Amino acid sequence: xxxxxxxxxxxxxxxxxxxxxxxxxxxxxxxxxxxxxxxxxxxxxxxxxxxxxxxxxxxxxxxxxxxxxxxxxxxxxxxxxxxxxxxxxxxxxxxxxxxxxxxxxxxxxxxxxxxxxxxxxxxxxxxxxxxxxxxxxxxxxxxxxxxxxxxxxxxxxxxxxxx
Amino acid sequence: xxxxxxxxxxxxxxxxxxxxxxxxxxxxxxxxxxxxxxxxxxxxxxxxxxxxxxxxxxxxxxxxxxxxxxxxxxxxxxxxxxxxxxxxxxxxxxxxxxxxxxxxxxxxxxxxxxxxxxxxxxxxxxxxxxxxxxxxxxxxxxxxxxxxxxxxxxxxxxxxxxxxxxxxxxxxxxxxxxxxxxxxxxxxxxxxxxxxxxxxxxxxxxxxxx
Numbered sequence: 001x002x003x004x005x006x007x008x009x010x011x012x013x014x015x016x017x018x019x020x021x022x023x024x025x026x027x028x029x030x031x032x033x034x035x036x037x038x039x040x041x042x043x044x045x046x047x048x049x050x051x052x053x054x055x056x057x058x059x060x061x062x063x064x065x066x067x068x069x070x071x072x073x074x075x076x077x078x079x080x081x082x083x084x085x086x087x088x089x090x091x092x093x094x095x096x097x098x099x100x101x102x103x104x105x106x107x108x109x110x111x112x113x114x115x116x117x118x119x120x121x122x123x124x125x126x127x128x129x130x131x132x133x134x135x136x137x138x139x140x141x142x143x144x145x146x147x148x149x150x151x152x153x154x155x156x157x158x159x160x161x162x163x
Numbered sequence: 164x165x166x167x168x169x170x171x172x173x174x175x176x177x178x179x180x181x182x183x184x185x186x187x188x189x190x191x192x193x194x195x196x197x198x199x200x201x202x203x204x205x206x207x208x209x210x211x212x213x214x215x216x217x218x219x220x221x222x223x224x225x226x227x228x229x230x231x232x233x234x235x236x237x238x239x240x241x242x243x244x245x246x247x248x249x250x251x252x253x254x255x256x257x258x259x260x261x262x263x264x265x266x267x268x269x270x271x272x273x274x275x276x277x278x279x280x281x282x283x284x285x286x287x288x289x290x291x292x293x294x295x296x297x298x299x300x301x302x303x304x305x306x307x308x309x310x311x312x313x314x315x316x317x318x319x320x321x322x323x324x325x326x327x328x329x330x331x332x333x334x335x336x337x338x339x340x341x342x343x344x345x346x347x348x349x350x351x352x353x354x355x356x357x358x359x360x361x362x363x364x365x366x367x368x369x370x371x372x373x
Contacts, residue, residue, distance in 0.1 A: 007187045015179035022178025023171050031178055036185060043194030100170045120171040150167060 001046045001055070010039055013056050021063050023116045026105035030067055038063035061131060064113065071109070103150055111146035114139055243274050255282040255326065273337050279329040282322045 001009065014035065021031035038059045104112060110132070117128045118139075125143070129136045184190075243264030250257050257280040266272040322328040332340075 003191070006191070010184070010187050010190065014184040015182040016175075018182035019175035019177070019179030023175045028178055028181055032182060035182075036190070039190050040193040040197060043191050044198040046194075101174060104170075104174070115167070116171060116175075119168045120175055147167065 006043060006046065009055060013059065014039065017056065017059055017063065020060060020116065020121065021067065023104070023120055024064060024109075024113050025067050026101055026112070030070070031063075034063040034067040034070070035059065037066050057131060068109070107146050107149050111142045111149065114142040115146040115150070118143055256280040272341060275331065276337060276340075277329070277331040280327070282326045282328060 017035045017038075018028075018031050021035050022028050025031050025034070041062055042055070042059055104115075107115070113132060114128055117123045117131060118125065123131065125136050125139050128143075129139045132139065243262050245260065245262040247258065247260045249259075257278065260275075260277045260279075261273055262275045263271045263273045
């Protein structure tokens with residue numbers, strides 16, 4: 001990937017990838033930092049990026065690892081991995097969205113990641129398994145648990161909308 | 164669970180809207196620095212010095228097709244073409260030796276790259292070797308000649324008490340250089356002996372003809 005290709009790739013995908021990471025982490029600043037750092041690494045190892053089937057997937061996986069690594073470092077921490085997290089000051093524009101973001105952040109990180117890859121990026125269970133490096137059974141379990149954990153919150157959101 | 168998908172889509176859209184990317188030039192600069200640091204850490208053969216206050220630059224160019232110039236020498240064997248360039252400045256002496264052979268699609272493949280020389284300043288400084296291949300063979304850009312991405316490779320070496328140093332790059336480092344630069348024939352490979360965070364001390368340029 002040469003300079004021009006990288007520039008086009010960066011410009012086209014950066015916002016989208018931040019959006020994906022935001023959905024995975026529930027933290028806008030963390031998502032932005034992780035994706036930014038992933039692009040720096042991508043440029044530093046652009047040969048590796050060329051060889052990969054999907055550069056965007058490479059960035060997403062790298063950004064996730066960066067974010068996860070930071071959580072581990074800042075744990076006790078597990079600022080985003082743990083169940084309880086404070087509301088983000090720059091969360092979504094509506095109360096519904098804020099409620100959903102909070103609900104999502106209460107889901108364990110790996111479950112949240114699986115939910116985002118499957119439901120947002122429309123990856124199959126097998127693709128999610130490949131990206132996250134776990135068996136498909138584990139992915140299915142994470143999806144089921146994530147959905148189950150989120151279902152009451154979604155109902156709350158829905159009911160608050162309808163009421 | 165379509166509402167989950169919808170909510171995730173909204174959330175991702177919010178995140179994307181608020182994304183504030185750095186300028187791509189800054190991303191590349193950080194990437195280059197990261198790469199240089201990694202390679203420098205990997206390929207070190209020891210070093211300590213060359214503290215040079217003023218930047219003194221001496222440049223020599225070797226063009227094997229046209230015969231040796233100055234202190235340069237070139238030769239071809241079954242193993243490939245070897246070019247050697249010796250450059251002197253008030254900071255010391257730098258000899259660069261590159262052996263390479265032709266590769267497919269107008270490219271060249273360095274087989275070995277080594278440096279040796281003598282530094283006149285031996286305190287409180289590190290030495291870096293930076294590879295800055297200049298594309299277009301010295302021609303100005305435009306007129307059908309475009310520069311490719313040129314990363315900087317920093318190789319550190321240790322200077323002994325007498326001021327001498329000798330570095331032979333590892334195969335892995337050479338592979339990194341090849342991969343990053345996509346070296347083609349008829350280019351100038353610039354090798355600089357420099358002090359960290361300071362100006363260039365000695366620069367040697369070698370034309371690697373195909």
